[in-house]
Amino acid sequence: MELLDTLQRPLRDLRISVTDRCNFRCTYCMPRAVFGPGYQFLNRTEILSYEEITRLSRIFIERGVEKLRITGGEPLVRKDLHTLIAQLHEIPGLKDLTLTTNGSLLRGQAQKLKDAGLQRVTVSLDSLDDAVFQSMNDAAVPVATVLDGIQAAREAGLAPIKVNAVVKRGVNDHTIADLARHFRGSGVIVRFIEFMDVGATNGWKLDNVVTAREIVETIGRELPLEPAEANYRGEVAKRWRYADGSGEIGVIASISQPFCGDCTRARLSPEGELYTCLFSNHGHDFRSLLRNGASDAEISAFLDSVWRVRTDRYSELRTEATAALPKVEMSHIGG
């Protein structure tokens, strides 16, 4: 029987955060003042092993999941990630296996990941202006390193490649047209993301949000755009194509045009907690089941009990007041 929540939404996508660690300190995600040398990251025994992740993924796929996205933290800082990819790739019924990364370690791993069965990648890159980018990643990583990672993904055949850029007013909004222009005609799809009130450490304010409409207008002034149809129901990004046929961009309007009604996503944290919304403040503990000898049927039944009562639609209910509520950090569950 199909697994549906209270709003009749099926479970189709599972995002798996494989680590809470990252080699960047993006100011809007893992500000150094909070995630500095004294910060207590999870230790190895707390995080799920690759075998545990694979077992859960298999059970989730039996219950309707079709797409797995590996994320973090920065997933490529976890040792031998390609061995996890190889295990996941073997699961019957999986239709799409992808990864979100900051791209800085992609040159060394792209081919291994592709050989293991990874289909495609999304690379985060907020600006092509080095000063702007480095002020955002706060880890002295230059744009050239990420562009080289994207090139490595292209050479390995990890296609189609998407680039995610978070847009923050007064920080990188003056560079978005450059980013669009750079990738236009290359087959790489840039997706501009409205700055979101995830977590509790990024000092989010509505004033910082550049809306999807503004983003499209800004780019459209230089590079005329027209709306394109969604590829499938529930697609996160709204598509816009260049009027001259040279490709497309996407905008992810979580703040100005929430898309909770079509949300078929669940998120698994590194320590095995399942979050049914990006803006939740608590997860459901699957690690205890895994480590206390639960059978596959028992784990599947627990998933049922979590998903069938799901009511989440945070983005549709968001106000300045809800933005201050406690929520899981983006760097913990990976976006």
Ligand code: SAM
């Ligand atoms: N380290 C990987 C990366 O950089 O893509 C994966 C994890 S990262 C948390 C996933 C995505 O979330 C990135 O594209 C990042 O820019 C985005 N992100 C983080 N904080 C955000 C926020 N407050 N609003 C919108 N997007 C955010």
